Amino acid sequence: MKATKKYQLSKLERDERRLGFLLLAPAALLLAAVVVYPIAELLTNSLYSFRLTRPGYRFIGLENFTFALFEDDRFLHSVLNTAILIGVTVPGALVVGLGLALLANQPFTVKWPVRLGLLLPWALPLVFAGLIFRWFFDYRQGFVNWLIELAGLTPPQWLSDPRLAFVALCVAIVWKSSSFMALILLAGLQTIPKSLYEAAEVDGASRFQQFVEITLPMLKPAIVVALIFRTITAIQTFDIPYAMTNGGPGTATETMAMYIHKTTIDFLDLGYGSALATLMFLISIAATSIYLRHTRRDTGRG
Amino acid sequence: MSKHRAPFAAAALALPLAFAALPADAQQTNLRIFVGGQQRPDVMRKILDLYESRTPGVRVAVEVGGATSDQQQQYLNTVLTSRDAAIDVMLIDVIRPAQFAAAGWAEPLDSYLGSERDAVMARYLPAYREANIVNGKVIALPYFADAQFLYFRTDLLEKYKLQPPKTWEELASAAQTILKGENNPNLRGFSTAGAPIEGTVCTFLVPMWGAGGQFLNAQGKPDVGTAAGKKALQLWTDLKASGVTPANLAEIVTDRIRVDFQSGNLLFAMQWGYAWNRFQNDADSVVKGKTNVVPLPGFAGNQPATCIGGWQIAVSAFSKNKAAAVNLLKFLSSPEVSKMQAILASHLPVFAEVYQDPEVLKVNPWFQFARNVVVTGRSRPVSPDYPEVSEIIRTNINAFLAGTRNADQAIADMNTRLARVYR
Incomplete structure (x- = not known):
C-alpha cells in the first residue's frame, strides 16, 4: 500500500489507464468466453463422474485420471499410437517439406506451377485427404494395389494389417502436412541474403557446403516454428486416421484424439472424456514449452 | 438470450418477420x-x-x-x-x-x-x-x-443344382463348389459386415445365438467366452481359410455388401431387408430377377437366429x-x-x-x-450404454477378422471391458 501511495497518478494518466482497460476489455472478455471458460469447464468436468447415459453428476476427485493412467490400456495404447505418428510424420514432413521449399525457391521463370503444387495439398480438407488415401490403399479397388498387381506381386491388405495401416497413415499425413512445412520454410529461405551465397562462392564453397553452412543455420528459426506447429497438430491427429481406418483393425491405429472423441461423442462419458482431454492438453503444453525453451536459448545466443 | 442483446436480435429479425407476417395463414x-x-x-x-x-x-x-x-x-x-x-x-x-x-x-x-x-x-x-x-x-x-437374411444368386444355385443352404456347413460347401466351377476371380462366396461398424456386432451375435449361446449369463452379466461364442469365431476362421469370405472381410461395411452383390460379385450375402429393393430396381443391378432370400443358416442341431433391426x-x-x-x-x-x-x-x-x-x-x-x-429375430443387448457395448464387440471382432487378435484374446478383451460397463 505504501509503495503505491508514494507515486500518485495524475488525472490524465488515470484517464488514460482507464481508457486502456476499456479498450482491452472486449478482447479480454472474448478470450475469457472462448478460451478460459471452456478450459475451466473441462478441468471441472474431469473431476466428476458425468455420464449422460446415467443419472447424476458426482465429484470423484482424480479417479478419472488414475483410471486413464494406470488401468485403461486402450488410452495408453492410443498415446503410443499418437507418439508413433508424431515420431514418423513430423520429421518426415520436415524432410519432404524442406525439399519442396528448396525446389520452390529455385529461380524458375514461371513460379506459379510449383507454388500451386505446394498449396493444393494444404488447401484440401483433412477428411478429404483421408478419404482419397483410403481409396488409394483400398484392397480391391485401390491404386497402390493395382500397381502392385501390375508388378506381378501379391497385393497386401493395407488397412487391415496394423503395421501396413501405419505406413498408409504416415504416407497420407506426410503428403498432407509437408506442404504447410514447405510454406513456412520457403518464407524462411527468402529472408536469407543472397550476398552470403555470393561470398561463399567466391571462397570456393560447394553447393552442399553452402547448404550445410548457410542455408540450414539461417533457416533454423523457421524450422523450429514449423516443427512447433506440426507437432501440436500431430498430437491432435484425428481426421486422416478417422477417415482411413477409423482406428482399425480393432483399435490398432486409434489416436488420442480419436479415443477422446469416442468417449465423449459416442459413449457420452463427458467426465472421463474431459479427463482424457486434459491429459492431451498437458502433453501439448509440455511439447510446446520444450520447443519454446529451445528457441529462447537460441535467440539469446544469437 | 440475455436482455441487453434483445434490441440487436429484434433488429436482425425484423426484416424476415415482416415478410413472414404477410401470408394470411399465421x-x-x-x-x-x-x-x-x-x-x-x-x-x-x-x-x-x-x-x-x-x-x-x-x-x-x-x-x-x-x-x-x-x-x-x-x-x-x-x-x-x-x-x-x-x-x-x-x-x-x-x-x-x-x-x-x-x-x-x-x-x-x-x-x-x-x-x-x-x-x-x-x-x-x-x-x-x-x-x-x-x-x-x-x-x-x-x-x-428389419432383420438380416441370407441373399443368394438363384441362377448360380440352379446351375449347380444346389438348394439354398440351411446350415453354415451347407453354405460353405455350396460356395466352394460354385467358386470352383465358375473360376471367376471377382466372385466371392459369402460376405457380411466386418469393419468396425454397428453391423459387425451382428456378425458375431448371429452365429453365437445360432449355436445356442446367450449374451448375458444366468447372473445377468455379459459373457461371450462360452462354447457358442468360440464356435461363432471359429465359423469365420473356417470360412476365411476355405476362401469363401473375401480376404478383406475386416474392411467390409454394410452397404459395400449390397454393392458387391448388385454388381454380380457375390454369391451369398448376410444383409438387411433394405437391399432387396435395390437389387430389383437399381439401374446398375445385374442381379435383377436372379436373387432370392431365405432365413440365415444355423448350425446343424440348433435353431438359426437373426438380429432384428x-x-x-x-x-x-x-x-x-x-x-x-x-x-x-x-x-x-x-x-x-x-x-x-x-x-x-x-x-x-x-x-x-x-x-x-x-x-x-x-x-x-x-x-x-x-x-x-x-x-x-433377437434383439441386440438392451442398455443405456449400448454405444459402448457395441463398440467393444465390433472393435474386437474387427481385430479378430483382420487377424491381429486371436479368438482367445478377442473374447478376453470383450469380457473384461463388457464387465466394466455392466458393473
Missing part, C-alpha cells in the same frame, strides 16, 4: 425430421407430401445425414446434448431407445397417447412394441422393421412443436404408411397384417416368410 407450423441416407429419404419425402396435403398448415422439412447408423447417432448426439430445438422428429435405430430414455432426449409419448396408449401399442409386432417401451414409458413408435421415430424433448410432432408421428407409424414403405422401399412392416397385403406381396414375394423371421 398458423403455419414448420417441422423438421432427421433421416439417415440409408432409410430412403426420397420415400420419406413422398410420405410427407401426402401428410402435408392432408394436414393444412403443417410443413415438414427433411434433413438427411449420416451414411451409417453410427454417423447418424453422432450427429444426433451433438444436436441433442446441446439441447438444440432445430430437429423436431428423428429416426432412431432399434438399439437406441434405452439410451434416449436415459439421456432424456425423447419426449415420452404416454400423455399424448392418453387412454389409447395400450391399444396403439398392441397393434405392433411384439419385438417392436417392447423395443420402444423403456421403464414403462413409450419412448418412440416403430417406423419400419429397424427404425423408430421419436419426438425430440427440445422440440418447440411437440403436439404437431406427435401427430406426425402417429401418421408415420400407421399401417397405411407401413404399406407405402413396403411397396416403395421394401421396408419390412411393423404390423402383422401388412405382411399379408396382396399389393405388398406382389412387390415383395419374400415377405411371406419374412414375418416369421422378424418375429423370431
Whole structure:
C-alpha cells in the first residue's frame, strides 16, 4: 500500500489507464468466453463422474485420471499410437517439406506451377485427404494395389494389417502436412541474403557446403516454428486416421484424439472424456514449452 | 438470450418477420425430421407430401445425414446434448431407445397417447412394441422393421443344382463348389459386415445365438467366452481359410455388401431387408430377377437366429412443436404408411397384417416368410450404454477378422471391458 501511495497518478494518466482497460476489455472478455471458460469447464468436468447415459453428476476427485493412467490400456495404447505418428510424420514432413521449399525457391521463370503444387495439398480438407488415401490403399479397388498387381506381386491388405495401416497413415499425413512445412520454410529461405551465397562462392564453397553452412543455420528459426506447429497438430491427429481406418483393425491405429472423441461423442462419458482431454492438453503444453525453451536459448545466443 | 442483446436480435429479425407476417395463414407450423441416407429419404419425402396435403398448415422439412447408423447417432448426439430445438422428429435405430430414455432426449409419448396408449401399442409386432417401451414409458413408435437374411444368386444355385443352404456347413460347401466351377476371380462366396461398424456386432451375435449361446449369463452379466461364442469365431476362421469370405472381410461395411452383390460379385450375402429393393430396381443391378432370400443358416442341431433391426421415430424433448410432432408421428407409424414403405422401399412392416397385403406381396414375394423371421429375430443387448457395448464387440471382432487378435484374446478383451460397463 505504501509503495503505491508514494507515486500518485495524475488525472490524465488515470484517464488514460482507464481508457486502456476499456479498450482491452472486449478482447479480454472474448478470450475469457472462448478460451478460459471452456478450459475451466473441462478441468471441472474431469473431476466428476458425468455420464449422460446415467443419472447424476458426482465429484470423484482424480479417479478419472488414475483410471486413464494406470488401468485403461486402450488410452495408453492410443498415446503410443499418437507418439508413433508424431515420431514418423513430423520429421518426415520436415524432410519432404524442406525439399519442396528448396525446389520452390529455385529461380524458375514461371513460379506459379510449383507454388500451386505446394498449396493444393494444404488447401484440401483433412477428411478429404483421408478419404482419397483410403481409396488409394483400398484392397480391391485401390491404386497402390493395382500397381502392385501390375508388378506381378501379391497385393497386401493395407488397412487391415496394423503395421501396413501405419505406413498408409504416415504416407497420407506426410503428403498432407509437408506442404504447410514447405510454406513456412520457403518464407524462411527468402529472408536469407543472397550476398552470403555470393561470398561463399567466391571462397570456393560447394553447393552442399553452402547448404550445410548457410542455408540450414539461417533457416533454423523457421524450422523450429514449423516443427512447433506440426507437432501440436500431430498430437491432435484425428481426421486422416478417422477417415482411413477409423482406428482399425480393432483399435490398432486409434489416436488420442480419436479415443477422446469416442468417449465423449459416442459413449457420452463427458467426465472421463474431459479427463482424457486434459491429459492431451498437458502433453501439448509440455511439447510446446520444450520447443519454446529451445528457441529462447537460441535467440539469446544469437 | 440475455436482455441487453434483445434490441440487436429484434433488429436482425425484423426484416424476415415482416415478410413472414404477410401470408394470411399465421398458423403455419414448420417441422423438421432427421433421416439417415440409408432409410430412403426420397420415400420419406413422398410420405410427407401426402401428410402435408392432408394436414393444412403443417410443413415438414427433411434433413438427411449420416451414411451409417453410427454417423447418424453422432450427429444426433451433438444436436441433442446441446439441447438444440432445430430437429423436431428423428429416426432412431432399434438399439437406441434405452439410451434416449436415459439421456432424456425423447419426449415420452404416454400423455399424448392418453387412454389409447395400450391399444396403439398392441397393434405392433411384439419385438417392436417392447423395443420402444423403456421403464414403462413409450419412448418412440416403430417406423419400419428389419432383420438380416441370407441373399443368394438363384441362377448360380440352379446351375449347380444346389438348394439354398440351411446350415453354415451347407453354405460353405455350396460356395466352394460354385467358386470352383465358375473360376471367376471377382466372385466371392459369402460376405457380411466386418469393419468396425454397428453391423459387425451382428456378425458375431448371429452365429453365437445360432449355436445356442446367450449374451448375458444366468447372473445377468455379459459373457461371450462360452462354447457358442468360440464356435461363432471359429465359423469365420473356417470360412476365411476355405476362401469363401473375401480376404478383406475386416474392411467390409454394410452397404459395400449390397454393392458387391448388385454388381454380380457375390454369391451369398448376410444383409438387411433394405437391399432387396435395390437389387430389383437399381439401374446398375445385374442381379435383377436372379436373387432370392431365405432365413440365415444355423448350425446343424440348433435353431438359426437373426438380429432384428429397424427404425423408430421419436419426438425430440427440445422440440418447440411437440403436439404437431406427435401427430406426425402417429401418421408415420400407421399401417397405411407401413404399406407405402413396403411397396416403395421394401421396408419390412411393423404390423402383422401388412405382411399379408396382396399389393405388398406382389412387390415383395419374400415377405411371406419374412414375418416369421422378424418375429423370431433377437434383439441386440438392451442398455443405456449400448454405444459402448457395441463398440467393444465390433472393435474386437474387427481385430479378430483382420487377424491381429486371436479368438482367445478377442473374447478376453470383450469380457473384461463388457464387465466394466455392466458393473
